[in-house]
Amino acid sequence: DVKVTQSSRYLVKRTGEKVFLECVQDMDHENMFWYRQDPGLGLRLIYFSYDVKMKEKGDIPEGYSVSREKKERFSLILESASTNQTSMYLCASSFDGPSGRNEQFFGPGTRLTVL
Amino acid sequence: QKEVEQDPGPLSVPEGAIVSLNCTYSNSAFQYFMWYRQYSRKGPELLMYTYSSGNKEDGRFTAQVDKSSKYISLFIRDSQPSDSATYLCAPRTGGFKTIFGAGTRLFVKA
Numbered sequence: 057d058v059k060v061t062q063s064s065r066y067l068v069k070r071t072g073e074k075v076f077l078e079c080v081q082d083m084d085h086e087n088m089f090w091y092r093q094d095p096g097l098g099l100r101l102i103y104f105s106y107d108v109k110m111k112e113k114g115d116i117p118e119g120y121s122v123s124r125e126k127k128e129r130f131s132l133i134l135e136s137a138s139t140n141q142t143s144m145y146l147c148a149s150s151f152d153g154p155s156g157r158n159e160q161f162f163g164p165g166t167r168l169t170v171l
Numbered sequence: 172q173k174e175v176e177q178d179p180g181p182l183s184v185p186e187g188a189i190v191s192l193n194c195t196y197s198n199s200a201f202q203y204f205m206w207y208r209q210y211s212r213k214g215p216e217l218l219m220y221t222y223s224s225g226n227k228e229d230g231r232f233t234a235q236v237d238k239s240s241k242y243i244s245l246f247i248r249d250s251q252p253s254d255s256a257t258y259l260c261a262p263r264t265g266g267f268k269t270i271f272g273a274g275t276r277l278f279v280k281a
Contacts, residue, residue, distance in 0.1 A: 101268065158203070
């Protein structure tokens with residue numbers, strides 16, 4: 057079974073704090089993703105990575121950065137947290153199979169509240 | 172215009188009903204069409220996968236894609252309370268990026 061774990065289920069931070077969200081997958085997947093999920097807006101892609109040390113901006117990268125130093129670990133960093141970054145953050149991983157299916161496997165999410 | 176439009180619901184049905192969930196999309200380059208199911212306080216999980224147009228059936232679930240009208244459907248037969256979840260349509264081109272619909276919340280009442 058693929059397992060994607062996220063470092064925290066719930067997190068409360070103050071405006072201006074630096075926040076680290078960590079994600080680990082145990083299936084040797086090449087691709088990893090960070091999304092945020094907000095009511096009515098669905099899942100929006102923040103960043104993704106297709107290899108170690110490689111990263112690509114998604115649809116809403118502003119205010120975020122990422123790090124992928126090891127294949128199994130993908131970190132999301134909020135340099136200076138703001139209240140509009142209060143959200144559910146979901147990490148996912150996938151591999152490039154021959155069928156093109158590229159199913160994404162998600163972690164349980166981190167509910168971040170910025171006060 | 173959003174690339175994928177999905178009615179957020181909520182949709183409430185009695186147990187045993189046939190459920191129809193739908194999405195429309197604008198990008199004709201989408202080739203792969205997925206439905207993810209997300210239970211409360213969990214991450215989404217892949218439920219159905221279809222390549223290009225046509226139908227695919229898996230137990231009580233049928234996924235349907237009509238590329239000519241850019242319309243994606245998921246049908247659930249004999250719905251059960253355990254089907255209560257949010258369903259996200261998720262089309263994709265051949266690349267890395269999957270576009271997720273906003274999700275439809277479904278409640279199946281016993």
